[in-house]
Amino acid sequence: MANRPAVRRRRSAERTPADEFPVARVAVDVPLPHLDRPFDYLVPAEHADAAQPGVRARVRFAGQLVDGFVLERVGSSDHAGRLAYLERVTSSERVLTPETLRLARAVADRYAGTLADVLRLAVPPRHAKAESEPAQATSPGGRAADVPGAAWSDYVAGPAYLAALREGRAPRAVAALLPGEDWPARLAEAAAAALAGGRGAVLVVPDARDLDRLESAIATTAPGRCVALSAALGPAERYRRFVRAGRAARAEEPLALIGTRAAMFAPVARLGLAGIWDDGDDLHAEPRAPYPHAREVLLTRAQLAGAGALVAGHSRTAEAQLLLAAGWAREIAADRRTVRARAPRVTPIGDDAQLARDPAAAQARLPSVAWRAARDALAAGAPVLVQVPRRGYLPSVHCADCRQPARCSSCSGPLALAGASSAAACRWCGHVAVDFACARCGQRRLRASVVGARRTAEELGRAFPGTPVRTSGRDGVLAAVPPEAALVIATPGAEPLAAGGYGAALLLDTWALLTRTDLRAGEEALRRWLAVACLVRPASDGGHVVVVADGGLAPVQALLRFDPAWHAERELAERSSLGFPPAVRMASLTGAPDAVGELLSVAELPDGADVLGPVPLPGRDDGEESLERALVRVRRGAGPALAAALHAASGVRSARKARTPARVQIDPLDLL
C-alpha cells in the first residue's frame, strides 16, 4: 500500500520542511564505494528537533529504505534535483560525535575504504532498551593510589611524559615496560594524568582479560571516571556504555575510555591521550573492511585531536620503531642496569642432543636443562610456566629426523597439515605430499611441528609426579594461579598471572614459530617469549627461562639480552632493505583474476608505484574459483595517494556493477 504512488504523493505533500536548517546531510549505509559521500535530505518539521547531527536516521535511497547518520544540518543544499525527506529518525541519541566522524573519514581514506564501512565498526548496533535505562559509570570507585605515577620514574623520560599529559601537552612515546611491571597500573596512571589535566583518554588492549586488569587498575587511579567497552559485554551492555560515553563527551566530561579494538573510535571529551598496549598482538588488526589496525587508528586519532600518544608493551614492533626513527615519538625505557636487575636468567638450548639424559625428562621430551630449571623452581615452591603453541596451529611440517622444513616436491612450497587428520599438502600449489623425501637428509618421515597443550600437559605431568598441572588456553583462560608449586601450561596470550612471579618458564616448540613463512615470524616469537619472561621472577630471585632454540637467532639473542629495541631496529632495517611495510606502504588486491586485473588497469596509481604480480594465491583445493593477489608498493609519502587511487578504482568498478569483488587491503599483516 505504501508503495502506491498516489499514497506516497499525498504523504509527502503533507510534510513541510523544518523552519531552521531544513537540510540534513546524511551518510547512507550502502557498501558501494562510488556512493561514499553525503546525500542531502529535507528534514520534516516534526523531526526538526530530533534530527540532530550524529543521530541515526532512515532514508529512502534509490528506492529503498536504508540506515544512515545525520552528519550535519545546513540551511540549503547544493543538490540540483529535488530532495527527499528523511523517512524517520531512528533514535534521538547522537551516537556519532564530530570527532569520531572526522576520525572515521580519515581511517576510510587511509585504508582505501568507505565511511559506511568504518562507521559500522565505530558505532555499535542500536539497542533500544539500553537507551532508556539509566547510565552509570562502569568502574567501581576505589581508593586512590598513594603516590600516583611514582613507578614511572623507573623509566628515562617517564615522569616527564606524565607531567606533559597533566599539563595539557601532546607527548608521544613508545614505551618498553620492564619485566614484572604492573603494566595496567602504569597505563592507568597515564590515563589519570590526562584526567588530572582536565582531559580524557582512550586506551586499547588486545583482549577481554587485559581489559579486566586495566579496568581494575583505573578503578584505583581514577575512581568512577572510566568506561570499559568490549564486544564480550553483549550488544545491550555494550551499547548502553557507548551511549554513556557519548553523553559524557557531549557534556564535555572527560573520561578514561578503555576497551578492545572497537573502543578506539568511541567518543571522549577533550582527548588528551590515545594509547595502545602490546601493539604487536594480531587481535589489534580488525578483520572487517577496511581492515584498520588499532595502532594506526589511535595514532591518527591522537594527531587529529592534538592529544598525546602512547604505544606501550614489553616488546616492540617495527611499526613502533619507525615512529621513533622518524622522530614522531620519543622512547620511554629503563636503563640497561634496571632491565638486567628485573629480568630472569635466560638459557637457550640449541639442539636436542642433550634431550633425555634424565629418564623423566626423556619421557616428557624435555631437554635436561629445561627439566632441571622446572624441577628447581618447583622445589622452591614456585609455579612453572610452559608456553605451547595454540592447538590447531599447524604452520608447517618438518622432516622427522633433521627437522628441515618439509618442501613440496613439485614447487618447493611449504607443506602443512590441512586438517586434523589429513595428509600433508603444499600451501602454495596444493600438491599432496605422498612422496615426501627430505631435501637435506633424504628421510621420508614427516613430523607435525606442534604438540597441543593437552598432550604437553599429560607428558609434563608424568615427568613431575605429584605436581598439580593447570592449563590455560582457548577453552578456559585462567586469570591467575596461586603462588605455589605447579605446572602451568598456557597458549600465547593466555598466560595466567602468578603473584610473586613464576620461578621458571619453558618455551617449547619454538622452531615451529620461527620457521613460519611469515614476515613477522621473528618479531612475533620474541613478543610471545617476552610476554612469558616478564611473568618470571628476576634472576636474583632464581627466575629462569629456558628457550629451546638456537641462541644465534636474532629473536633468541634479543630475549637473552632482554633488548626488544635492538630487535626492532634490526627488523625495521631488514624491512627497509626488502621494501616491506612499515618502511613502505603496501596494498594487497585480492580477488578473481579478472577483478584484480580490472582494478589494476583502472587505478591511476601514484608515480613510482611498484606492482608485484598478480600471482595465484595458494588455493584451498575445495573447488572454489582460484584467487589472485597483486601487491602495490609505494614510498610512505605516497600512501594517501595510493589509497585514494584504489578507492576511486573500486568506485569505478562498483559503478560499472562489477560482478566479482576485489578486496583492497592496506599494509596487510600477512604478506607472504
Next chain:
DNA sequence: TCAATCCGTATC
C-alpha cells in the same frame, strides 16, 4: 508521430 521497451546511469 507516438508509445512501448531497452539500456545506461544515478541514487539527495
Next chain:
DNA sequence: ATACGGATTGAC
C-alpha cells in the same frame, strides 16, 4: 537494488 531518462524500435 530501483527508478528514471534518453535512445531505440516498431506500428500506425
